[in-house]
Amino acid sequence: MVVVVNDERLLELPDSLDWAEGSALTVNYLTTYLSLTRVVQVQPGQSALVCGVTGGVGHAVVQTSKALGARPIAVVSSAHKARRAIGAGATAAIDLPSQDIDKAVGLTDGQGVDLDLDPVGGARFGELLRNARRHGMLVSLGFTGGRQPVLDLMDLIAADRHIAGHGLHADSDENVTPALKEVGKPAAGGRLRPVIDSRFALDDFEDGYTRPASREAIGSIVVEL
Template identity: 30%
Template sequence: MFTGRAWRVVRFGEPGQAAELQELTWDEPSPGQVLVRVRAAGAGFPDLMMVSGHFPLLGAPPFGLGEEAAGEVVAAPAGSRFRVGDRVTGITDFLTRWGGYADFAYLREESTIRIPEGMTDEQAAGFPIGFRTAYAGLVERVPIEPGQHLLVLGAAGSAGAAAVQLGKALGARVIAVAGSAEKTEFALRHGADHALNHRTEDLTARIAELTGGHGIDVIYDPVGGQTAATAMESLARNGRILLIGLASGTPAPLDATDMLMRNYTALGVLAIPNDDAETEAAIWERLATLAAKGEITTSVGTVYDFDDVPHMIAQQGAPNAGKSVVSVTA
C-alpha cells in the first residue's frame, strides 16, 4: 500500500469550500491500471464543472480531482506492459473517483504511454486529454483532410491548443479564434496559420478573406455559445462542426433547418477508449510518435503549486493562455 495526499471534492460549491486535501491510501493496482507517483497533473475546465456539480460523468461527492497525470510507475499488475520505474503519462481512473491531484494516482493502462524523450513532466501531464480528444475529433469523427480549412475556437485553451497542433500535423490550414491579443499571439506561436480575435474582429468577413470565400470545412468547438453561433455562419457546404465542450456555459446553438438548407453536420466528440484494445493502443502510439518527432507538444501555460489547487480550479472559467498544470513533486 502507498500513503499520501490527495485533493478531493467533499461537497459541491466554490472550489475553496468544495475541494479538501486529505490523507489517503492506495492499494495495489487492479488489472487495467498502473499506479504512479505523480510528478505533475494536467488541469482544465472540467475541474470547475466537477466542484460545481455540473460534470455529467460523476455523481455526488466524495471523489478525486484530476483527469490526467505524469509520473513514475510504482506498481503494476501481472501482465502489464509497464514496469516499476517507467516514466509515463496517462488518463487517471477518475471515473472510479480517483484523481491526479495527489501524491499517487491510478492511470488507465489503455490510456497510458511512456513519456516521449525530451518531454518535460509538465508537458507530459497536460498531454493525454487534449490530444486524445483532438484525435477523436479530427481523425475518428471527421476525419480532416490535408488542405482543408480548420477553425479552432478557444484556440489558446488546453483543448483548442491541442487541436491547433494536431490539425497542422494532419495537414490542415488552421485558423485560430481566441478572445485577446495575447491569446491570438499564443496560438500563432503554437502553430496556427492565422489567428482572429473574436472580440475585436468581424469573424465572418475575416474568414471569407482568409479562405478565399470557400468557408470553413471543420470547426473544432470547445466553447459553444455566441462564438460558435457566429463561426457556424462561415461553414462551407458539407462542412462539419465538432462539439467538444461548452466553456462559454452554453452549447453551440444548432438549428436543424439551417443545417438542412446549408448541408452541414454537427458531431459530438467524447474521447472514450476504443472498444478494440489494439486500435486504442495504435492511437496512443501514433500520438506518442508525433510528440517524439516534435510535431505536437503540450502548450504549457500556468504551472500551479500543489497547495494552490483550489485557486487553480477557480481560474479555469477564464484561464490564461495555454494548458494549466499542477506541479505535485519537485
C-alpha cells in the same frame, strides 16, 4: 500513493517533454486526434476553424490539425492571444474584439471552412457553423462557454452542414489505445507540445481554479505533487 492504470493507457514520456507537459498531452491531444481522424477524416490542405485556441484543447487542435496537414484558423479574444495562436501554428487568427468570425469565409476564398472544431460552445456556436462550407462539419469538443448554443437551423439545413460531437471518455479502448501511440509519435518528434500556463502544488490546488476563471490563461494548468 498508489495508482493503478491499464497498461494500454500508458505512454512512454518522450524525452522532449517534462512531466507537466506529459500530463497535459494525453486527454487534450487524444480528444483532438480522435475527433480529426475518427469523427471526421481530416485531409491535407483542408481549413479548420478553431475556437478557444489558447485553452488546452484548442491549442491541441491547432497543433494536431497542422501535424495532419490541415490549415488551422484560430478564433481568439485578444491581440495577445492572436499572436500566441500564430506562434502555436495557426495559419491565421481572428481577433474577436476587432474582427468578426465571418472573416473566415474571406480566408478561404469565399468557400467557407472545411471543419469547425469547438471546445467552447455557447453563443459562438452558431457563428462557427455559419462559416462552414456547404457540406462542412462542426465538431463539438466541449462547452466552457455554455451548454446551450444558439444557432439558426437555416444555417444547418440550407447548406447541408453537419454537427457531431466527441467525448474521449465515451470512446472505446479499441479506438483510444492505437490513438495514444499515434499521438506519441509527433510528440516525440517535437510537433506536438502542450503549453503549460501555470503549475500549482497539490496543497494549493484550489488556487489553480482561479486561473482559468480569469480568462487570462494560455495553455494548461497543472497540479504537481
